[in-house]
Amino acid sequence: MGDAHHVCDVLVVGAGPAGLAAAWRAAQSGLRVVVVDDNPTAGGQIWRGRSPDARVWFERVRDIRMICGARVFHQPEPRTLLAETRDGVCELSFATLVLATGARERFLPFPGWTLPNVMGAGGLQALVKTGLPIEGKRVVAAGSGPLLLAVATYLRKRGAQVLLIAEQASSARLARFVAGAVGKMSQAFDLKRQLRGVPYRSGCWVVEAKGHEKLESVTLVRGRKRWQVACDYLACGFHLVPNVELAELLGCVVENGSVRVDDFQQTTVSNVYSAGETTGIGGLELSLIEGEIAGLAAGGKHEIARELFPARAKERKFAELLDHTFALREELKQLAQPQTIVCRCEDVTFERLREHDSWRAAKLQTRCGMGPCQGRVCGGAVEFLFGWKAESVRPPILPVKIDSLLGHGFSRIEADQ
Amino acid sequence: MPETVKLLVNGVSVEMPVGSMVSAAILKTGTFAFRRSATGEPRGPLCGMGICFECRVTIDGEQHCRSCQTVCKDGMDVRTDG
Numbered sequence: 016m017g018d019a020h021h022v023c024d025v026l027v028v029g030a031g032p033a034g035l036a037a038a039w040r041a042a043q044s045g046l047r048v049v050v051v052d053d054n055p056t057a058g059g060q061i062w063r064g065r066s067p068d069a070r071v072w073f074e075r076v077r078d079i080r081m082i083c084g085a086r087v088f089h090q091p092e093p094r095t096l097l098a099e100t101r102d103g104v105c106e107l108s109f110a111t112l113v114l115a116t117g118a119r120e121r122f123l124p125f126p127g128w129t130l131p132n133v134m135g136a137g138g139l140q141a142l143v144k145t146g147l148p149i150e151g152k153r154v155v156a157a158g159s160g161p162l163l164l165a166v167a168t169y170l171r172k173r174g175a176q177v178l179l180i181a182e183q184a185s186s187a188r189l190a191r192f193v194a195g196a197v198g199k200m201s202q203a204f205d206l207k208r209q210l211r212g213v214p215y216r217s218g219c220w221v222v223e224a225k226g227h228e229k230l231e232s233v234t235l236v237r238g239r240k241r242w243q244v245a246c247d248y249l250a251c252g253f254h255l256v257p258n259v260e261l262a263e264l265l266g267c268v269v270e271n272g273s274v275r276v277d278d279f280q281q282t283t284v285s286n287v288y289s290a291g292e293t294t295g296i297g298g299l300e301l302s303l304i305e306g307e308i309a310g311l312a313a314g315g316k317h318e319i320a321r322e323l324f325p326a327r328a329k330e331r332k333f334a335e336l337l338d339h340t341f342a343l344r345e346e347l348k349q350l351a352q353p354q355t356i357v358c359r360c361e362d363v364t365f366e367r368l369r370e371h372d373s374w375r376a377a378k379l380q381t382r383c384g385m386g387p388c389q390g391r392v393c394g395g396a397v398e399f400l401f402g403w404k405a406e407s408v409r410p411p412i413l414p415v416k417i418d419s420l421l422g423h424g425f426s427r428i429e430a431d432q
Numbered sequence: 433m434p435e436t437v438k439l440l441v442n443g444v445s446v447e448m449p450v451g452s453m454v455s456a457a458i459l460k461t462g463t464f465a466f467r468r469s470a471t472g473e474p475r476g477p478l479c480g481m482g483i484c485f486e487c488r489v490t491i492d493g494e495q496h497c498r499s500c501q502t503v504c505k506d507g508m509d510v511r512t513d514g
Contacts, residue, residue, distance in 0.1 A: 053482050055503045056451075060481055064451075084501070086482075119483045131464035131476030131514075141480030141500065146452025147459050228474050229464040359478070359486060362470040387485035387496075392478065414485070414496075 019105045021082070023049040025313050026096065026109035028087055028261060031059020032072065032299055033291025034115030036306025037313070039075040041113070044314025048079050051098055051107060053086040059117055060137055061299055064144040072303075082107075088411035089423065090265060094286070097423055099415045104423060111286050111313045114262050114274065115306060118292035120162075120252035121395040123343075124357045124365065125350040127224030127233075132248050136166040139250040143173055150174030152247040155233050157181035157221045159341045160254035161298075164206045167213060170250070178244055180210075181219040181235055183253070184341050189217050192340040196333060222350060224249055254341045255296045256395045262289060263408040272398075279320055280309035288313055297334030304330060348400055357400070358393040360386020365400075374403035387414045439508035454499035454510055455480070455487045465514025466499065474514050489513065 025041040027034045030052035042048045050057070057076075062069040085098035085105055096107045120135040127133065134142070136156055143149045154175045156167045159182060167177045182189070219237035224230055232245045262274045267282040269275065273295040280288045288309040291302035304327045311320035351357060353366035361382040371377040374384065374397060383397070384390030389412070390405060397403045411420065436447045439454075441461045448457045455477050458466060465474030466487050477487040482501040490511040491497040499510070 053501065055453075055501060119479060119481065122478070129469070129473055129475060131466070131474050134477060135479050138478055138480035142453070142456050142459065142477060145500075146448050146456035146504070229476070356469075356473075359469065359475070359484070362473070387488075388483060391483045 018103045019100075020108070021049050021080070021105065022108045023047045023080075024109065025049075025111045025113060025310075026051065026107050027113040027115060028052075028096070029059065029115035029117055029291070029293075030054070030057035030081060030083065031115060031117050031291060031302065032061060032069075033117075033293070033302040033306035033309075034059070034113065035072050035076050036303045037113040037115060037288070037290055037310035038079050039072070040307045040310025040316070041111075041313045042076075042079055042310075044311075044316055046314055049082065049107065049109075050076070050079060051082045051085050051087060051096075051105075053084070055084050057081050057083060060141060063141055086413050086415070087261060088413045088415050088419070090410070091423060097419075099413075099419045104419045112265075112288065113306075113309050113313060114265075114267075114282070114287060114289040114293055115291045115302075115309075116258040116261055116293045118255040118257045118296055119391060119395075120158075121254055121256045121399075122251075122392055123158075123253050123347055123350060123396055123399065124355050125222060125224070126352050126355050127226070127230075128251070129356050129359055130224050130226050130230045131228070132226075132230035133224050134248065134250055136162050136250040136252040138252070139248055140166045140169055143170060143175075149248075151176060153178055153245065154248045154250055155179050155181065155221070155235075155244055155246045156250045157219075157233070157235070158251045158253045159183045159343065160252070161337070161341075162252060162255070163250075164210065164215075166250055168206050168209045171210065171213065177210075177213045178246060179235070180213060180215045181221060181237075182215065182217050183220045183344055183347060184217060185344075186217040188340045192336055195336045220347065220350075221249065221251060253343060253347075254337075255292060257293045257295065258391075259293060260389075260391075260408050260412045262287075262293065264410060264412055278324065279312035279317060280305055281312065295331075295334055296337060297330055298337070301327065301330035301334055343399055351400065357396055358383040358386065358390075360384075360388050360392075363393075368397065368401070374401075375406055377403070378406075389413070437504050437506045437508075439504050439506070439510060441510045442512060448504045452504045454489070454491060454497075454502045454504055454508070457504050458489065458499060458510060458512060463512055463514070465512065467513045476514075
């Protein structure tokens with residue numbers, strides 16, 4: 016267990032597109048840049064497994080220090096973060112910080128959603144990208160958002176039998192989306208062509224997953240129609256939610272679930288910038304532009320950063336369109352039944368939660384959100400189901416070993432509380 | 433450099449491409465329940481990206497490792513709890 020200490024001018028948390036773009040631009044100003052990421056390799060979720068589209072970006076950051084497999088869990092003092100790695104705790108000291116912590120899928124509870132082989136859409140894709148054979152497997156993709164199409168296309172290319180894509184958004188909203196997303200049309204057509212023969216159903220969602228010990232079938236509804244489909248995997252996610260825990264820990268203002276930033280991607284904490292999905296779900300292009308702006312601003316190159324504002328404004332329009340199109344319909348609040356588990360870490364059911372009027376009360380009485388995921392999975396669900404907002408974040412923001420806490424100021428923190 | 437690695441999942445040998453995750457190796461052996469929940473339900477990976485902690489297993493004797501964030505290595509000994 017050798018503890019390490021890294022000192023840099025700019026620390027970037029998150030090695031996805033936004034983080035890499037920020038790192039590249041900051042390094043161009045001659046600053047010492049370090050990038051840290053929880054995943055074993057750089058690229059984030061979208062470039063997991065080194066997508067060829069990303070080659071130019073990996074080339075640009077080739078000489079920048081990357082610390083992968085390191086999860087940031089604490090800020091013991093201003094301008095210092097602690098991350099846990101397999102080799103111990105790594106102390107990261109910086110002058111400027113860029114938070115590019117990305118997003119996760121939103122999961123909604125429905126009967127059977129805890130069965131093995133019911134996964135997130137991005138979740139199943141990540142597994143296939145990292146070695147899961149999917150050839151010949153029957154997959155239903157369901158939930159909401161453009162990710163469903165991308166995942167279905169990818170899985171099909173890898174030999175999966177994609178039986179159906181069930182999108183909860185209405186066909187009217189989707190039509191407006193297609194009309195509004197003019198710049199993205201070639202991508203959409205490309206996906207549509209590759210998905211020829213796979214039914215894409217709007218206004219359609221899974222109401223139940225069934226199986227003994229693992230998934231065997233799903234029940235879908237669309238209007239008055241209700242039917243069952245036998246399958247091996249359900250890839251189910253309801254669009255994305257930003258990862259804002261670290262930003263909250265640092266005291267950055269979070270609004271409507273996203274980190275608030277100014278024109279130069281600066282958060283409400285002066286030496287902390289944020290870029291990409293952390294500041295709102297907008298996709299790859301917006302993440303790259305925001306990352307570049309954050310990196311340029313961190314390096315004092317505000318005038319060059321300003322030149323990217325029009326491109327960002329255009330992408331943000333697309334982000335607004337995404338939000339509107341894939342907003343969750345009210346009917347989905349009826350999916351969870353009294354016995355449906357909402358908090359998977361502590362096995363807390365819907366009926367136990369609905370007695371309470373806040374997440375705090377529910378936590379105290381049921382332990383909802385107090386397991387290892389710290390509410391990262393059930394948080395998005397209880398927000399939608401009950402309107403409960405996450406409470407203040409406390410360190411460690413991820414479960415870490417006791418050894419990682421001892422000797423890093425945690426006895427002091429406990430005493431303060 | 434070899435293009436595959438071999439590891440053990442509950443005593444069963446499985447060969448995976450270099451860079452694969454332990455979670456994928458476990459599923460490849462036909463094991464779906466990675467752990468048992470607080471009330472004894474079988475659970476497997478959900479998020480695939482280190483957020484949900486449903487894919488926790490024991491790797492080389494170390495408990496509670498997220499298998500979706502751990503790269504397969506030659507000779508690794510993986511135990512599920514499902």
